[in-house]
Amino acid sequence: MSYKRMVAACLAGALVSSLATSSHTLAQGTAKAEVEEAVALSVSLVQPQMRNWPETVPVSGWLEPWHEAIIASEIGGLRIDELLVDVGSEVKKGDPLAYLAKETALANLKKQQAEVQSAEADLAKAKANADRARKVEGSGALSDEKVTEYLIAEQTAEASLLSAKADLESQRIELEQTTIRAVDDGQITSRSAKLGQVVSSGTELFRLLRQNKVEWQAEVTATHLPRLKAGLEAILEGPDGKEIRGKVRLVGPTIDTDTGRAILYVSLPQGSRPRVGLYATGVILLGSKDALTVPESALVFRDGINYVFAVGADKRAERLLVKIGRRFDNEVEILSGIEEASNIVQSGGAFLSDGALVKIVGEAQ
Known part of the structure; x- marks a missing residue:
């Protein structure tokens, strides 16, 4: 063999050996990459669960008095x-709240008592004359005209006495009205009366939260109205974070043309006593309905859209767009996008990408 042939053979052998080594190295690298991909992400799987959940309508609105009574002066020209x-005082029906000056009313009462006594005396005199006239009527001792005069005088005196007694009763009522009283049980929520103020008839002095009852005037969109009625249970979040349960007592008969909302009047338990004027959110319970649910941790929220990741037999994650509904006890209702038999990544979906190879930890739930 010539020198050139020997060199060529050596070069060919070296090339074959190099190619074989490269091929072996590439195969090892590919296998290693696949192993590294397989162990890069470990996930736990759950299957959607069918739950029987309460169906609710979200509402929000202001806490207002059930009924508010305006307490005003019924007489005028008297000072307080x-x-x-004061504001916040608890009162019972009939309790005195303020006193007006009584001097004028007392003087008028005494004057009218004297008028009644005078009318009684006039009646006694007229009655005596009428009785004598009736005894001698027809005897000729008195003319018919005189007899008639005495009888009419008696009737006039009786009418005058009745009128005087009515005026006396009016004066007694006026004297009673100098005491401003509570018109119902409840709490004083406003006081505009001032000591020494001369009031006019009809002047507002106090406002009263009747029966200490507060109601929730909750706004609801018109689309929900066909399913709402009096008697449904309502739940609102109180100012201290605790739930307050009430009952819908009335569904407002009109819809606001600007907002497209109606008012629900919700009666609250008397013992709850939330403060009037607070804004509260809550729900109206319509009943119960089956829900296909997954843990909230399975949701991935991206660009305003909700997703979950499902894992198939090939152990690759598939991103699925879902529509969600109710939430309850750290679970969320899935309205569409997955099947009940799907295997869903329980948590950590935010670190996955569509088609990623995962390692499954434990059994699917």
Whole structure:
């Protein structure tokens, strides 16, 4: 063999050996990459569960008095002599709240009592004359005209006495009205009365939260109205974070043309006593309905869209767009996008990409 042939053979052998080594190295690298991909992400799987959940309608609105009573003066021209209550005072029906000056009313009452006594005396005199006239009527001792005069005088005196007694009763009522009283049980929520103020008839002095009852005037969109009715249970979140349960007492008969919303009037338990004027959110319970649910941790929220990742037999993650509904006890209702038999990544979906190879930890739930 010539020198050139020997060199060529050596070069060919070296090339074959180099190619074989490269091929072996490439195969090892590919296998290693596949192993590294397989162990890069470990996930736990769950299957969607069918739950029987309460169906609710979200609402929000203001806490308002059930009924608010305006307490005003029924007589005018008198000054306020004494104030007995302030804002926040608890009162019972008939309790005195303020006193007006009584001097004028007492003087008028005494004057009218004298008028009644005078009318009684006039009646006694007229009655005596009428009785004598009736005894001698027809005897000729008195003319018919005189007899008639005495009888009419008696009737006039009786009418005058009745009128005087009516005026006396009116004066007694006026004297009673100098005491401003609570019109119902409840709490004083406003006081505009001031000591020494001369009031006019109809002047507002106090406002009263009747029966200490507060109601929730919750707004609801018109689309939900066909399913709402009086008697449904309502749940709102109180100012301290605790739930307050009430009952819908009335569904508003009109819809606001600007907002497209109606008002639900929700009666609250008397013991709850949330403060009037607070804004609260909550729900109306319509009943119960089956829901296909997954843990909230399975949701991935990207670009305003909700996704979950499902894992198939090839152990690769598939991103699925889902529509969600109700939430309850750390679970969320899936309205569409997955099947009940799907294997869903329980948590950590935010670190996955579509088609990623995963390692499954444990059994699918």
